[in-house]
Amino acid sequence: MFRVSSSAATATALLLAMQAAAQTNPGAPSAPLVGCVQKDGNVFTLVDESSKTKVQLRGGNLRAGQHVEVAGAAAPNASPAGGAVQVLDVTSVQRSGGTCPGVSSGFHLSKGHLISIAIVGGVVVFGVVKAAGRIGPSF
Numbered sequence: 800m801f802r803v804s805s806s807a808a809t810a811t812a813l814l815l816a817m818q819a820a821a822q823t824n825p826g827a828p829s830a831p832l833v834g835c836v837q838k839d840g841n842v843f844t845l846v847d848e849s850s851k852t853k854v855q856l857r858g859g860n861l862r863a864g865q866h867v868e869v870a871g872a873a874a875p876n877a878s879p880a881g882g883a884v885q886v887l888d889v890t891s892v893q894r895s896g897g898t899c900p901g902v903s904s905g906f907h908l909s910k911g912h913l914i915s916i917a918i919v920g921g922v923v924v925f926g927v928v929k930a931a932g933r934i935g936p937s938f
Contacts, residue, residue, distance in 0.1 A: 829887060831870045835899035838863035842881040845869060848897075855879045859889030866897035 832847040832854060843856040843863070856869060857877075870891045877886035 829871060829873055831868050832887070833868045833895055833897070834866070835897075836861050836863055836865050836867055837881075839881050844881045844883050852885070853881075853883045855881055855883035855886045857886060857888050859892040861889070861892060864899050866895050866899050868893045868895045 832845060832850075832852075834845045834848045836856065837844050837846075838861075843861045844853055845856055845867070846853045855877075856871075857874065858871070859869065861867075869887065869889050871887045871889040874886040874888050879886045
């Protein structure tokens with residue numbers, strides 16, 4: 800007897816529904832998917848948070864690291880890349896309130912790094928001023 804987890808069953812059901820929609824009605828819209836956009840080369844993917852299904856995204860205004868809700872239509876004869884199980888031709892992208900792991904919103908330095916940079920900068924300035932005093936004309 801096989802035991803199937805609920806998340807695996809949900810992922811399988813979503814995949815089968817997307818494939819069935821693509822086969823019976825190519826270009827039919829799929830249910831919105833929510834997750835973090837990832838990029839590998841020129842391939843954008845998203846792992847849906849509820850079904851844990853990885854889909855390849857085509858089209859739309861996508862950026863790696865954004866937490867989004869995407870909608871679109873399953874591409875019926877497309878070969879997914881990047882470990883995805885389905886290709887979705889994106890028709891809408893909306894940023895959502897979640898966060899993506901490992902993504903920062905900007906360039907940040909710790910206090911230790913800032914102190915190190917200040918010390919090194921001070922040493923360099925002191926050295927330049929000291930050297931200029933020795934090399935330049937003395938009055």
